[in-house]
Amino acid sequence: MKNKIDFYKNLEPFLECKDFTVSSEIYQVQKNKAFDMLVTIPVPKNLEDYYKSEDYISHTDSKKSLFDKVYQAVKNITLKRKLKLMNSFNTSSKNILDVGAGTGDFLKVCANNSWNVFGTEPSKEARNIAQQKGITLQDDLSKFKNNKFDVITLWHVLEHVENLEEYIYQLNSLLKNDGRLIIAVPNHKSYDAKYYAAFWAAFDVPRHLWHFSQTSISKLFALVNLKVEKTIPMKFDAYYVSLLSEKYQSKKMKLISAFFRGFVSNYKAIATKEYSSLIYILKKV
Template sequence: MENEKELYTNLIPHLNCKDFTVSKETFQVMKNEEYEMLVTCPVPENLEDYYKSEDYISHTDSKKSLIDKIYQLVKNYTLKQKLSLLNSFETESKLVLDIGAGTGDFLKVCKNDNWEVLGVEPNLDARKIASKKGIELTENLSEITKQQFDVITLWHVLEHVPDLKRTIKTLKSLLKPKGRIIVAVPNYKSCDAKSYKEYWAAYDVPRHLWHFSQKSIHKLFSEVDMIVDETLPMKFDAYYVSLLSEKYKAGKTNPLKAFYRGFLSNFNAMKSSEYSSFIYVIKNY
């Protein structure tokens, strides 16, 4: 990860987090003050093994548990909002690339609305589920070389990318001159993150390698001559993340307490502008 060296320099300890989903191992979350960003250390060599769990819901369409059912309900609602965001842009055509497409639901919604779709998803099982929905996905971003897109989306994906700076450069190269990149990521400066600390589910170590603030997103994309044109809160994330965090902290789900924490996070964000997650709309200078 040659391009990422400066992101790993002059790190200071922030907190230790447990992998509650797969390994139960503990990882350090370190702070890079220059970027106002947190970094998971160390990065396991066999990182793909930490995604092998039925509890990793973005790779399944599971509706077994209460958390699964809430996730799927919120996902179906937010899919319409995401499509509306795409349709609000003036574009040369309607060509969208979704990175980390999971089981293909977002691209299916786009395809049904006459967008031409292409997606990348490393997980084989997720690609198989997407294929059954009529969405064929490629395994690696490196396979896409000859096209440029009106919109490139990464819905809670950028935090997973090992080669962060190189990936951002690649995204820019795949974008049409007047195109947009949409990035949705958690915000470690939110009220729910500060409340749950090491139990905050959006740390999700070691799968989440990077933990962003608003400043870090602005800085990373400004380095490739791109600007954050719009920042939108993801208010549902505060409730869903709090539901998971409560389970990690107390060992059981507590919907009422999680709802209160999610409400409190969104209420405080009305003043601090630090929501649990953000959607960033990014374009060229």
Template structure:
């Protein structure tokens, strides 16, 4: 039996979640004990339609309300932190591929920091916005197969990829020897995930196919001979996710309780390192 078939054979019910963004459909979130990883089931065949919502903020530059304005403000701060992170890496040159580049803000920041930038973004609307910023994106990975990169980034993207094994193998082929893959994903082992349970916004079914733990990320990349060399927290995510989770659970954004849960999650994570979202630096060592 293949590893993939064995993975699906060993799934057990974990939670039942609702798509609060687009369809209001219900999905099972199933657990694989060996990988300590969750998977959304069943997966719709037409996933693209589940991204067509004005609430899907990463595909817009919206700042119409206090929530969107706060998101854009935090994004500006985190973009500089991300640039500082990639500048800290010892690379042969400065070529970067951002997969799931959205409206191009991260690559624009990298370009201004003297990186040679390339980006993948399936959303036509997001690519149009990026082009206005002089960031030209392509719509799929095959269009950069002839290139090699020092750094590849996926900021909250890996959880969206249905064909995970094939995709991670293709990413590895695009990295230079000793190149670094940086991925950021939600962490379902965090305090805020356990507090909100089926209302936790970072489950985001069915757009989020996979729900990772540190164990699962290590196992997935060890299988393709890549090593996790560092794990970093994304401390703002606990507040953002808690705010959306409050809306899903109670029908409105309770800013005070969201701030309290977000702060409590970060406080607990100081001891167990289970932050709401985690950044993994993964080296192409073999």
């Protein structure tokens, strides 16, 4: 690796955000102008404790609340779309690595469609749920240091990574020369991010350590000579994030307001291309 980049250097104030999920603590979200990226400060030493909540839905298969039911319903639709995207790549060995695989649903769908599946997930509870579905997950990337993959996916994972630059180098080393890296992350340049500001649910401090723009992703992965080949909008995210944001802002379930804001965000993004979340497809230069 080249000289390590200090992403916390020369930051500018941006806004203050509250942890609405676990602690109710206040965090600073500051701007790194060089990478057009926002940074959460400080990073808790016991960061893993901030994931220990029934409200942290990606680590469970819960269908108790309305949010749970909406999340699970949308997940089933997006899984089909993700599989279609994977099958669009012309790969010989069909080896896929899903980083931060949660409870294993995406890899289960891939395995059922002739992919050789591998995955990581730091949460022991989520790994156990995945195992019940027949999907074995490792706790970190180091377990795959001698492997190469046709496709590596990170579905809303990169924003959680503590050692960002090191992780980018690791991902690049695991990717075949003709492989594809798929990154899905929230977009802090979207209309819903600007509208909800400190109440925007996708800031999700302190679990989200980084908040990316399209410029951020291009600049970060240029460090390892990976180039954005294509971006794909995640239109459902605007509605789901708006639903949570309305809850944080007004402490009420405001379905109509959330649907309206999600619609406006997607409509404005037709021109700006700044959707609430984006999928980036990257390849080696």
